[in-house]
Amino acid sequence: MAKQTVKMTLNGQQVEQLVDSRTLLVHFLREQMNLTGAHIGCETSQCGACTVDIDGESVKACTHLAVQCDGSDVKTVEGLAENGVLHPVQEAFYEEHGLQCGYCTPGMLMRSYRFLQENPNPTEDEIRSGISGNLCRCTGYQNIIKAVQSAATKLQDKETASA
């Protein structure tokens, strides 16, 4: 019962799928679209491992229905790299060792990606509050902060170069 058709732009591709009303976005992405980047951590909107971008805003996909995304533009961590080239945020996490086990990383990347558009030149405090909805149980956050700072520089350099 209660199947709905949803059409959305998912990582730049148009998709049309039949979903159960009750299907959460994170399950739709992982099980129906085979995009397993968004992780299921706490399932209670605490940890942020499932963070994706919906219409230009960071959202926790465990607390959002797939059917609510009808007509939306959704981006997951799979959509960050372009033509096999890492996004500057991904590059920065790699270079600064902004991960250990990696479980929180897709969420950290997606939140950092959006946060640096909201605030391209953040202070350390602003980074800490900007990613306060994402938990990491390994790193102690130090290298994640460094990675976001480095990504900010990379993105600004890129902008200057293209200007």
Add this chain to the structure above:
Amino acid sequence: MIPPSFEYHRPSTVEEAVGLLSSLGSEAKILAGGHSLLPMMKLRFAMPEHLVDINRISELSGVSVVGDDITIGAMTTENAVIADPILNEKVPLLPEAAKLIADPQVRNRGTIGGDIAHGDPANDHPALALACDAVMTVVGPDGARQIPASKFFLGTYWTALNEDEILTAITVKEFPTGAGSAYRKLKRKTGDWATAACAVVVALSDGSVSHIRITLTNLAPTAIRAHEAEAVLMGQVVTDELIKHAAEKAMAICDPAEDLRGDVEYKTAMAGQMVQRAIAEALSRAN
């Protein structure tokens, strides 16, 4: 965890949404930001057969000003409250407090109206609404009616909203000239509800208190206003002694539920601290 099955409805107007609520009856629930309802559905604390998603009703979002009335659409998100220039200028208590709610992602979805209509004493907007003398506009099959915040919160998860009504807007008055306000919230970590929190709005006239509201979050079955604490300060030139006395009056009406955040004695003691800090901070901002 997956919510139980339900039929999904997405009306595009308030009238359509009210019509759905009327025809579907008590088995229907409104889906606003969903960050309280969906978790409750996952845990089977709520099992509505119908969800009426009001996220696409654009008239329910945004802030508008008519005279000294500031009207906030019920579906205005916490992040929109934080960013709104009108609220920052005229009712700075709301953006200040919204920053202390949940986390950036949740604030993109969570709405002021959802926070109020849920009736959870742990939510922050009920006490803020009481502190701002807010008036709720609710729309049902017979049209709109206004309910003052003081008559809206009836009990835990219990408000003056009827089953076939939707909270559409929250209206507050611009603060009195020179008023100061503050929200002090003790929480264990980002995203947590308050162990104890207090909102204060204060205005001075010739150095004496001419307007004061002291309201409390998560310290009773609903958000509450501390009338006797206000009476201690009203008309007075405030001293540290009076602030302590007001805090004692506020503590006397606290009736918090014991949970992992602390027992009754601890939460009541923290309420006293939050009240003292919020009064002092609000006063420092008043002129």
